[in-house]
Amino acid sequence: MNITLRQLSYLIALAEERHFGRAAARVHVTQPALSTQIRELEDRLGTALIDRTDRAIRLTPAGQDVLDGARRIMGEVERIENRTRWQQGLSGRLKLGIIPTVAPYLLPVALPRLRMRDVTLDLRLFEAKTERVLDALGDGELDAAVVAIPAGVPGLVEQPLFRDRFLLAASRGSVARLNARGERPVPSNLNPNALLLLDEGHCLADQALDVCGTRREATRVDLRASSLPTLCGMVAAGFGQTLLPEISLAKECAAVPEMDVMPFADPEPHRVIGLVRRDLGGTDAWFTELGDILAAASEQLLGHDAAA
Amino acid sequence: MNITLRQLSYLIALAEERHFGRAAARVHVTQPALSTQIRELEDRLGTALIDRTDRAIRLTPAGQDVLDGARRIMGEVERIENRTRWQQGLSGRLKLGIIPTVAPYLLPVALPRLRMRDVTLDLRLFEAKTERVLDALGDGELDAAVVAIPAGVPGLVEQPLFRDRFLLAASRGSVARLNARGERPVPSNLNPNALLLLDEGHCLADQALDVCGTRREATRVDLRASSLPTLCGMVAAGFGQTLLPEISLAKECAAVPEMDVMPFADPEPHRVIGLVRRDLGGTDAWFTELGDILAAASEQLLGHDAAA
DNA sequence: TGATGTTCATAACCCCAGATTATCAAAACT
DNA sequence: AGTTTTGATAATCTGGGGTTATGAACATCA
Numbered sequence: 299m300n301i302t303l304r305q306l307s308y309l310i311a312l313a314e315e316r317h318f319g320r321a322a323a324r325v326h327v328t329q330p331a332l333s334t335q336i337r338e339l340e341d342r343l344g345t346a347l348i349d350r351t352d353r354a355i356r357l358t359p360a361g362q363d364v365l366d367g368a369r370r371i372m373g374e375v376e377r378i379e380n381r382t383r384w385q386q387g388l389s390g391r392l393k394l395g396i397i398p399t400v401a402p403y404l405l406p407v408a409l410p411r412l413r414m415r416d417v418t419l420d421l422r423l424f425e426a427k428t429e430r431v432l433d434a435l436g437d438g439e440l441d442a443a444v445v446a447i448p449a450g451v452p453g454l455v456e457q458p459l460f461r462d463r464f465l466l467a468a469s470r471g472s473v474a475r476l477n478a479r480g481e482r483p484v485p486s487n488l489n490p491n492a493l494l495l496l497d498e499g500h501c502l503a504d505q506a507l508d509v510c511g512t513r514r515e516a517t518r519v520d521l522r523a524s525s526l527p528t529l530c531g532m533v534a535a536g537f538g539q540t541l542l543p544e545i546s547l548a549k550e551c552a553a554v555p556e557m558d559v560m561p562f563a564d565p566e567p568h569r570v571i572g573l574v575r576r577d578l579g580g581t582d583a584w585f586t587e588l589g590d591i592l593a594a595a596s597e598q599l600l601g602h603d604a605a606a
Numbered sequence: 607m608n609i610t611l612r613q614l615s616y617l618i619a620l621a622e623e624r625h626f627g628r629a630a631a632r633v634h635v636t637q638p639a640l641s642t643q644i645r646e647l648e649d650r651l652g653t654a655l656i657d658r659t660d661r662a663i664r665l666t667p668a669g670q671d672v673l674d675g676a677r678r679i680m681g682e683v684e685r686i687e688n689r690t691r692w693q694q695g696l697s698g699r700l701k702l703g704i705i706p707t708v709a710p711y712l713l714p715v716a717l718p719r720l721r722m723r724d725v726t727l728d729l730r731l732f733e734a735k736t737e738r739v740l741d742a743l744g745d746g747e748l749d750a751a752v753v754a755i756p757a758g759v760p761g762l763v764e765q766p767l768f769r770d771r772f773l774l775a776a777s778r779g780s781v782a783r784l785n786a787r788g789e790r791p792v793p794s795n796l797n798p799n800a801l802l803l804l805d806e807g808h809c810l811a812d813q814a815l816d817v818c819g820t821r822r823e824a825t826r827v828d829l830r831a832s833s834l835p836t837l838c839g840m841v842a843a844g845f846g847q848t849l850l851p852e853i854s855l856a857k858e859c860a861a862v863p864e865m866d867v868m869p870f871a872d873p874e875p876h877r878v879i880g881l882v883r884r885d886l887g888g889t890d891a892w893f894t895e896l897g898d899i900l901a902a903a904s905e906q907l908l909g910h911d912a913a914a
Numbered sequence: 915t916g917a918t919g920t921t922c923a924t925a926a927c928c929c930c931a932g933a934t935t936a937t938c939a940a941a942a943c944t
Numbered sequence: 945a946g947t948t949t950t951g952a953t954a955a956t957c958t959g960g961g962g963t964t965a966t967g968a969a970c971a972t973c974a
Contacts, residue, residue, distance in 0.1 A: 301683060303611050318951055331933055343690040360690050367686040371679050375609060378675040382651040382668045626922055639962055
């Protein structure tokens, strides 16, 4: 058998985690798989690379030497991938992550625009909560992702796409009553107990809690929706009120007529949706190109220029 | 799927052969296997690497770029293998090629000596004619080989092991008759028609023809042995005479008592057996160590110091 | 111009490398 | 001693990558 990139990448993971189990998790395999690959690398090279005498994993001198080479090799591999993959702009396969509170609204508008730009583009979408999207991005499973920025993860490049205002959503009656008073509501004055939120892990829920100055414990924990349409349904049924991102309005208001929205008082709370990618130092023409298309889509969707 | 070293090595072969079939042969796979790997590399990178429009294979600019990276990577891989594999001297797995006119005589003496030196050594032997041995060596399938030197192949390092004299072998009667004359035979005076040789491809046959100043066509082409024991049997049965390497004498003379040998007149014809390896610029302690053991074995076998 | 040969791509099938789950053994805590 | 943690080993299954057979495109030649 021959030495493989797989073995080298496992070695790197092991050297950095100093633990077989964690290293295995990092490269998304089970611990025995990693163990055997390391062992095979060792007898291929005829040398022990890992010092197993001690409890703590440590590299032998030879192991350190191989590790250095492995790092150079994997770096060169990554360089190859990045130089070639995108040098001809936005084409080929593109794996894009996107959060659930944006995807169903932005994509129907953005996808036709992408298709218009390049019919050969093979787009693979990955819809998941922010954390999983960013993990996948960090692992190189995704080429880029649409999330709320700043993501607060080092090593990522962020490009703002649009400013997404939050609006108060409630039943028609409640909104009419508020309107009658003639003043626009203030987020921090909302009754936490009547505030409906998305399930845990959705950044929108965190952002809503943030702008309201509330903690999750103060809210109705028995009523958490796993998607915005569900949440809107609950709001319309009079279970409470919530914050809706502007990007969802057209679709949700049409789908749930018993719900109404109204803007908050200035300064209006909002989130910024951006396109992020790993910082690889390569050309980023494709990245800005993709960003432009998505921004244009949001502009069409929001009916105005919401450049963040 | 991920990019692999296999794909990169296939790309290098293809770039150098400029031909799918030949490149496939070079890496010891069939043409479809190489084709699919190249294709997979291409769609992994999202770019055409090979310009197939023309009849002649050519790399696209991207292909050239990837090729450069691939070369760096494979170089680094090889460096890793050579640095680690032998840094602790002669141990671990050792793949050794050896020609058939040396193997059965040298090995029985050399193997115990190797084992004595290091019981952990996992020795894999490959017995084949010179050409195949050198091919395997060049491919990196072998770590070293025992052949007649100079091998005439660039990029190989040669270390002489011993001087192997050729002696005239014939039936007891013939040898007795020659001895009676009181003079030692001269190779170029042998009757080509009575000269028995090994099958084609054995370097010993070429060397015998060389020292006799004869061409193969002049010999009895209907009597070619595929091994020295067979050849000795033919000689003993009175079919003709041949040249035997000194290293084979003890064994063959004992096995075939009806055969006898006598030395040639000075300057005695001979071949030099050497240990060869690829020139990799790494440490060669293991190489000289192995050479020393083999030379000592030959010394024991030939009963004298035959340092070449 | 049709026949033939060369060359790369594709299809169908097969096998082993490498994954998984389950389990063990040894060391490090209670 | 009992429990937990961690890496190694065993048994098993699957997909990547191999092979052979065949197709399609193009060049070459009678």
